[in-house]
Amino acid sequence: MTLDAQETNTTARAGLNGQAPxxxxxxxxxxxxxxxxxxxxxxxxxxxxxxxxMCLTCGWVACSDDSQGGHAKAHYEETDHPVVAVLDPGSTWRWCxxxxxxx
Incomplete structure (x- = not known):
């Protein structure tokens, strides 16, 4: 078992083949x-x-950060709904x- 500076088990957090947790x-x-x-x-x-x-917690639709408004991020900041997906047919893109x- 490997511990980080906060003595948290980093082995349990690790993804496969060195991927992010x-x-x-x-x-x-x-x-x-x-x-x-x-x-x-x-x-x-x-x-x-x-x-x-699209907010994957409530379904709310808003513009991305590369749009002038950045309303999807503002929705996260207001609600703490963590994950969004792009609203394109067939896309698997999701952001936490x-x-x-x-x-």
Missing amino acids: RCNHVDLLPAVEHGLPECQGCLALGRTWTRLL YVHQRLV
Whole structure:
């Protein structure tokens, strides 16, 4: 067993073959349906968005960080809902705001 500076078992946290530790937020996600495919925040401000993300906790849809509004991240900051997915058919892209990485 390997311990880090906080004496936490790092072996238990490690992913396969040196990968980053598994994001346990993914395991806690309920099955949700997404809202309308539009960013309400951007629509209210008369802006357009680059990409839409869906909150995998509640289904709320908002623009990504590379859009002018960054409303998906603002939703995370308000609600602590950690994981979003891109709202593109067939995409498996998911981001965890807590771990700041793809999951």
